[in-house]
Amino acid sequence: MVLPTVKNIAKLCDGDKAALLEALQDWGLILREGGYPCPKRGTQLKLRPEDDRVDSWIWICSGYVQARKQKRQRCRTRVSFRTGTFFERTNELRTSHLSLFQILGFVDLWVSGMPLNFISRELEISKRVAVDWASFCREVVLNAMFDLKTKLGGPGDPVTGAHTNSIEGSWRGAKAVTGPAGRKKAHIPGNLAKYMFFKRWQELRLDRTTEFFRLAGQLYNPLTEHPPDDRDNEEQEEEEVEEDQHA
Template sequence: MANCAPATASSSEPLTNETLPRTCNNCYLSYKDFSCYYSGHYDRLIQLCQDHGLLKKQAFCPHCGKECRLDLLKKGFRCDRSYAPYRKKAKKRCDYYLNIFKGTWFSRTRLDVETALFFVYLYVSDFFSYRVARTELALSDMAINDWSSFAREVIVHWCIRHKKQIGGPGTTVEIDEAKFGKRKYNVDRVSEGQWMFCGFCRQTGQFFVVPVTDTTSKTLLAVIMEYIVPGTTVVSDCWRAYDCLGDEGYVHLTVSRAINFVDPVIDAHSNAIARRWSKLRETTARCGRRRYNFVGYLSVAYFKLHFQDPKTRFHAFIKAAADLYPPPL
């Protein structure tokens, strides 16, 4: 089977089974391409889910061991084997049936496959909102809220599976802490919220962001040792919690942003991490945010920044959903 060739909205060729082959490898679909090719085509939607591991491609009858036929009308696999229960009697059909959605990610919802997949595409896009979901998919606020929770669950799982260290000898990682929250009466500094800790590697562009309970030296050092390879050059501000980095196998440089943004002597700066904070604040949900769901909101922001091209996020999401909810054997 061929790999999935890129298909963009600007392509002059229509989307066909030839331009979107089976066994997808990093789908590259715009919203226009996705809606034009899959909307109203139930067989294509099922094939899309099968190619990405969300649904079974085949099933075997437990009675006769033969491969079952996929019945799209009945939404399941059916065995058509005929047998004679007694000699010299008319043959009967086995008629074994297995729902294709049983035990999969779709078994938790009453939405049809098309609506569920279109919601996912909207959710991982840059223009998702409750208003857009209500208008485009005719969903209630309760349904949108439930499916947003399902989607965050998948993305949190993806973030856990793809956690790895960044940096290394010869590389520079900028680190910083910040508080996400709100100001009391919209004045003074942030008084309520969640402390976050972030690191960004200049050479590779890799980064991490994790919630922390406080900004003490013990807490931050544990995160640094978990996410940054020893021997890395670490650039931070002059917060005293970082003073111990030189004793833990890191090359530690500091810059005081109260004096200058780039140290004129050692040329240390933290401009990259400042831009990363700006992107995270833009991507993280601001309205209707619950503290107990903050890890989910943060994971969604990290997921979108990791896949900066919106056309690749849908593929990554449904592969993560298939990894979290693999079809039963």
């Protein structure tokens, strides 16, 4: 697995589309073929390059649909590879559609504790967009923390070490790693979660960026965001039929 450092990310985004895709799938940010059925049920979507850019693909259904008493037709469902993934969040920022390099690089610099001014200069993104992405990143660790708590229950969470009586100590640590900007009230829960995960990953000698990507991939999964419709009750006339092997 390629270690997701800014240097490696820059190298990947500078040419080999297949290698970039492989890395994204290793990191858990993009689903693999065979694991993403068409929303119209059945056939597995296939991932194809969308255009000449190194960082764009499109999921395509090569199955067929058949309306009742009609000729079967190609399904032709197309889904952007960003749909339902962490990368889709860039769509909310109408001012700036970030490249994958900018998003992946942002994460790597953010988990390394770089100031937003530095990150925005380095990746050529506006400060405002950097502020938004920092908040998306905090959401990832915060959600992961809540998720762990739901799964494990109780105050003594062995994964994050989030014992109630150690919150204060964590908060001191969190202030140390986030700096004055991290003390904004709205950012406190996210920064605490960030601190707890970072501390844990450090103890386990895990790579922060890789682990962050794993959490982002778990939170933003196209299959859970947009589950395939159960069309049994509503649209009975259209049903996907077996894939044509000669197509």
